[in-house]
Amino acid sequence: MNAVAEKVMFDSAASVLAAVGRQLGETEWVQISQERIQQFADATGDHQWIHVDPEQARNGPFGACVAHGYLTLSLANLFLPQLVAYEGLTMGVNYGCEKVRFPSPVLVNSWIRGSGEVIAATQMGDDGVQVTIRITVQIKDQDKPGCVVETISRLFFVGNN
Known part of the structure; x- marks a missing residue:
């Protein structure tokens, strides 16, 4: 598989502000197993057959089980720390998301990774x-991503940076 880009380091509010427009590279690949899909179904109570019934899903619209869209979205939280790191951060909080889209289904056993860009x-x-x-949650050997989401974080650094 491809080499993972080195994390981008931010050490002040000014360094984050200066990074608008910067590409952050790509993360490690992660396989979406049926076990992971089942665990997400159990955690959320979403046991729709397209996610958890391999036999029925084989005859369904995707030909196999698919990951929940919200499972794919939740992996942004796995990918972000692989793309960026912070020095001198006193607190960081998730503030929300914008423009969440699921352009392509993520089939069971697919390999996905995240790529990032600082947009504001x-x-x-x-x-x-x-x-x-x-x-952007990329699916190996697919043109369309599994998810695109604009994550919003509030970051506070030590001192007057």
Whole structure:
């Protein structure tokens, strides 16, 4: 598989603000197993047959079980720390998401990875910044991604940066 890009390091609000438009590279590949899909179904109570019944799904519209869209979305939280790191961060919180889309189903046993881009940043006080990072969940050997989401985080750094 392809080499993973080195994490982008941010050490101040100013460094995040200066990164708008920056590509963040790609993460490691992760396989979406039936076990992972089943665990997500159990955690959320979404046991729709297209996710958890391999026999019925084989005869369904996708020819196999597919990952829940929200499972694919939740993996943005796995991918973000593989793309960025912070030094001097006193607190970081997830603030929300924008423009979530699921262009292509993620079939069971598919390999996916995240790629990122800093698309917006706004200063918050002296030492904080709100940053929007677009995460694209790529599916190996597929043209369309499984998910595209704009994640919004609020980051606060030590001192007046």
